[in-house]
Amino acid sequence: MPEYLVRLVQMHESFRKAELEALAELAGAEIEFVRYDEDSPFCIVRLPSDAAAKAVISRSILSQGIHELWGQGSDYDSLHASVREKSSHLWQKYHDVSFRFTLDCYRGTRELSENRRIIESFSYLDFQGPIRMREAEAEFRVFEDYQFNASTPHTLFLGRFVASSGRLAKTTYDLKKRHYISTTSMDAELALVTANIALAAPGKLFYDPFMGTGGFPIASAHFGAVVCGSDIDGRSIRGTGGSSRKGQVGKRDVAGNFKQYGTQGRYLGGFVSDLTNTPLRLHGIEGGYLDGIISDPPYGIREGLKVLGSREKLGDVERATHRDRFKEPTYIPPKRPYSFIAMLDDILDFAVKTLVVGGRLSIWMPTANDEDIELMIPTNPYLEIVSVCVQPFNKWSRRLLTYKRLRDEDVPPEAIERKRKEYESGVRADDLNVFRRKYFEGFKEYVELKREAQGSVEQQSGKPDVGDDTVQ
Amino acid sequence: MKLLTLNFLTCAIKTCKGSPASFPLHPRDSELEIIETDINLPFLKNILPRLTWDAVRTISTELGLPELPATAPTREDLVEPSSTSEDDAEEVPTQVAKDLHRLLLETCVKEGKLVCGCCEHEYQVKEGVANFLLPGHLV
Numbered sequence: 159m160p161e162y163l164v165r166l167v168q169m170h171e172s173f174r175k176a177e178l179e180a181l182a183e184l185a186g187a188e189i190e191f192v193r194y195d196e197d198s199p200f201c202i203v204r205l206p207s208d209a210a211a212k213a214v215i216s217r218s219i220l221s222q223g224i225h226e227l228w229g230q231g232s233d234y235d236s237l238h239a240s241v242r243e244k245s246s247h248l249w250q251k252y253h254d255v256s257f258r259f260t261l262d263c264y265r266g267t268r269e270l271s272e273n274r275r276i277i278e279s280f281s282y283l284d285f286q287g288p289i290r291m292r293e294a295e296a297e298f299r300v301f302e303d304y305q306f307n308a309s310t311p312h313t314l315f316l317g318r319f320v321a322s323s324g325r326l327a328k329t330t331y332d333l334k335k336r337h338y339i340s341t342t343s344m345d346a347e348l349a350l351v352t353a354n355i356a357l358a359a360p361g362k363l364f365y366d367p368f369m370g371t372g373g374f375p376i377a378s379a380h381f382g383a384v385v386c387g388s389d390i391d392g393r394s395i396r397g398t399g400g401s402s403r404k405g406q407v408g409k410r411d412v413a414g415n416f417k418q419y420g421t422q423g424r425y426l427g428g429f430v431s432d433l434t435n436t437p438l439r440l441h442g443i444e445g446g447y448l449d450g451i452i453s454d455p456p457y458g459i460r461e462g463l464k465v466l467g468s469r470e471k472l473g474d475v476e477r478a479t480h481r482d483r484f485k486e487p488t489y490i491p492p493k494r495p496y497s498f499i500a501m502l503d504d505i506l507d508f509a510v511k512t513l514v515v516g517g518r519l520s521i522w523m524p525t526a527n528d529e530d531i532e533l534m535i536p537t538n539p540y541l542e543i544v545s546v547c548v549q550p551f552n553k554w555s556r557r558l559l560t561y562k563r564l565r566d567e568d569v570p571p572e573a574i575e576r577k578r579k580e581y582e583s584g585v586r587a588d589d590l591n592v593f594r595r596k597y598f599e600g601f602k603e604y605v606e607l608k609r610e611a612q613g614s615v616e617q618q619s620g621k622p623d624v625g626d627d628t629v630q
Numbered sequence: 631m632k633l634l635t636l637n638f639l640t641c642a643i644k645t646c647k648g649s650p651a652s653f654p655l656h657p658r659d660s661e662l663e664i665i666e667t668d669i670n671l672p673f674l675k676n677i678l679p680r681l682t683w684d685a686v687r688t689i690s691t692e693l694g695l696p697e698l699p700a701t702a703p704t705r706e707d708l709v710e711p712s713s714t715s716e717d718d719a720e721e722v723p724t725q726v727a728k729d730l731h732r733l734l735l736e737t738c739v740k741e742g743k744l745v746c747g748c749c750e751h752e753y754q755v756k757e758g759v760a761n762f763l764l765p766g767h768l769v
């Protein structure tokens with residue numbers, strides 16, 4: 159298989175490989191990583207063909223593009239030697255077509271005169287076609303990788319451009335331009351990456367049980383999936399809860415967001431419900447019906463995670479009061495606090511009952527930067543962990559856990575037995591409150607944490623994307 | 631709320647979940663709305679085996695919509711035979727596919743109730759959003 163150079167963005171590093179692997183799976187293409195380094199935006203992979211390379215990268219959010227690799231080296235002498243050795247059989251193909259050369263310096267810059275000198279040093283390729291700055295039939299790019307503050311690059315590549323990424327969607331779906339959001343909406347970039355990692359695609363059905371203002375369903379619909387969602391807070395779906403946007407007038411709701419992006423045809427609808435009393439079918443559809451579940455469940459502390467029910471078991475009189483009053487428009491169903499661990503277990507259990515074989519569950523989860531806790535990954539014998547991606551902050555991080563639904567017959571019987579015993583012995587659910595307390599030690603309220611996350615994203619988007627200094 | 635959603639919804643009350651009478655929920659006093667969208671053939675083909683056809687027929691009848699055939703169409707019934715292709719984009723939908731699209735993905739419940747056939751609990755639908763939160767005595 160030919161080698162390709164993927165020009166990644168140098169942010170959300172731990173999500174990049176998971177995204178590429180997911181997109182290769184979607185494209186039905188075998189991908190092999192030849193060179194991947196968290197500290198570098200240059201990644202080399204093997205893929206079957208240009209068509210496969212294009213299929214993989216055209217949806218990618220965390221890359222800029224993909225190039226057929228023509229050579230690499232630690233300086234220009236070794237790069238030229240590598241190009242002669244690696245790609246001379248390809249030169250003839252581009253002998254007469256229109257072409258152009260560009261330079262992409264990561265953490266470095268070049269004067270225009272140096273730029274020209276570098277490009278001219280490739281004249282041995284002997285391309286005779288016209289040079290075109292726009293719509294050239296072949297585009298070649300020299301990549302330079304510098305250490306921070308270094309005057310010369312330490313690694314060089316030459317690539318022939320094959321395809322651009324889907325990163326533009328990050329701008330299209332920017333929360334700053336979205337009509338209806340809330341303070342806890344996840345930024346568009348990570349919502350889109352999540353949808354990629356969960357394999358959202360045309361023909362599929364996706365669901366978010368904690369949809370809020372619809373960020374994940376909107377991202378999944380962007381990639382062609384039909385989506386639905388629910389939330390225990392009906393105001394977030396109907397939109398009467400308002401938006402965090404200043405000076406906003408008129409009704410804004412989740413349906414309106416889909417209209418804004420022209421994907422309302424893929425929005426089945428949102429409904430008000432609680433995962434512990436879900437109206438979704440848990441039996442009766444052989445083989446499941448959801449292709450993907452994406453969610454960022456609410457993990458509050460002070461405000462607390464709530465589900466339907468009462469703190470104390472209701473007495474006969476109270477039950478009668480509820481029975482008499484529940485049809486009144488002002489009736490508010492009682493809610494009770496719920497353990498965060500129990501909720502994770504419930505989500506996994508729900509996923510097992512509703513996902514199709516191979517369907518994915520992608521859930522976000524906050525983690526204190528404490529070694530004991532960092533390694534904790536909720537498990538279920540019917541779900542296999544596919545990837546763990548981490549977005550670090552100062553005192554905490556949040557992780558995206560992605561699971562794949564296994565075939566029943568591939569689940570080891572002893573794993574099922576172990577889980578059953580854990581339930582019976584009460585290791586799970588509410589008894590893990592000690593764990594929960596430790597989990598949240600040193601945590602501020604989750605909403606505040608999310609604000610911090612949004613703030614850091616805004617800071618990041620304030621500076622230009624690395625690699626935009628490409629010169630002609 | 632597009633009608634397809636009703637294929638996946640049942641009563642939220644745990645004791646009803648095992649009972650066959652709790653599915654499908656029965657639409658009552660419904661105000662329907664047609665929201666036209668482009669036909670999505672790859673989705674229809676994928677979702678077809680996940681439909682509980684008898685339930686889809688029941689819902690359609692109860693809403694006074696045209697009667698559906700007694701047996702579910704097959705994937706082949708959705709694509710014009712002459713257009714069958716590796717590339718989804720080139721396939722042409724049949725009338726069966728168009729009718730199914732109209733029913734499941736263009737017909738929406740705007741207002742009304744969804745009623746459980748087992749416990750008769752009514753779930754309200756307002757502005758297209760159904761509310762499945764249970765009152766205190768039913769949790």
Ligand SMILES: [Zn+2]
Nearest residue numbers: 641646746749
């Ligand atoms: Zn019921």
